Amino acid sequence: xxxxxxxxxxxxxxxxxxxxxxxxxxxxxxxxxxxxxxxxxxxxxxxxxxxxxxxxxxxxxxxxxxxxxxxxxxxxxxxxxxxxxxxxxxxxxxxxxxxxxxxxxxxxxxxxxxxxxxxxxxxxxxxxxxxxxxxxxxxxxxxx
Numbered sequence: 499x500x501x502x503x504x505x506x507x508x509x510x511x512x513x514x515x516x517x518x519x520x521x522x523x524x525x526x527x528x529x530x531x532x533x534x535x536x537x538x539x540x541x542x543x544x545x546x547x548x549x550x551x552x553x554x555x556x557x558x559x560x561x562x563x564x565x566x567x568x569x570x571x572x573x574x575x576x577x578x579x580x581x582x583x584x585x586x587x588x589x590x591x592x593x594x595x596x597x598x599x600x601x602x603x604x605x606x607x608x609x610x611x612x613x614x615x616x617x618x619x620x621x622x623x624x625x626x627x628x629x630x631x632x633x634x635x636x637x638x639x640x641x642x
Contacts, residue, residue, distance in 0.1 A: 509633035516630045519623040520566040520582075523589075526619050527559040530612050537609055545600075554596045558616075561589040565623070579631040586627065590620045 534541060534555055545551050565585035568578050597613040 505633055505636045509630065509637050512626055512629040512633055516623070516626040517570065519619065519626050520562075520569065523586075523616075523619050523623050524559075524562045524566050526612075526616050527555075527562040530609070530616060531555060531559055533609055533612060541609065551596075551600070554592050558589050558592045558596070561585045561592070565589065569627075576631075576634070579627065579634070583624065583627055583631070586620055586624050590617065590624065593617050593620060 534552070541551055562585075565582040568574070568582045568585065572578055574581065593613060593616050597610070597617065600610045600613060
């Protein structure tokens with residue numbers, strides 16, 4: 499198999515893997531929102547009133563939808579990758595801060611475990627998107 503065929507194959511696989519991980523990221527954020535609605539009373543009891551746990555959850559969900567939609571819906575070309583990477587980067591920073599805040603407020607909860615799983619999913623999405631960006635640049639010859 500030639501070098502170009504390998505790049506094309508990796509691009510094809512990373513495209514599908516990116517689609518799956520970014521879609522799973524959106525689904526996981528929706529799961530966290532539903533989980534927050536179900537555990538709303540517990541979260542309000544355990545988390546200090548001075549700590550806002552709702553707004554970061556909404557922001558992270560919007561960033562997940564934005565990062566998925568910008569790649570597969572908009573005709574921005576190679577810039578869609580960059581915008582999506584920034585959205586996922588902001589989302590992972592929000593998620594890390596959110597998990598830190600929850601860790602100091604909640605000792606054992608599915609919601610806290612869900613944030614840790616969300617960090618892993620975002621990490622996979624970032625890795626697959628970077629692989630897709632690199633292989634797309636290698637196979638198409640496009641420059642930024």
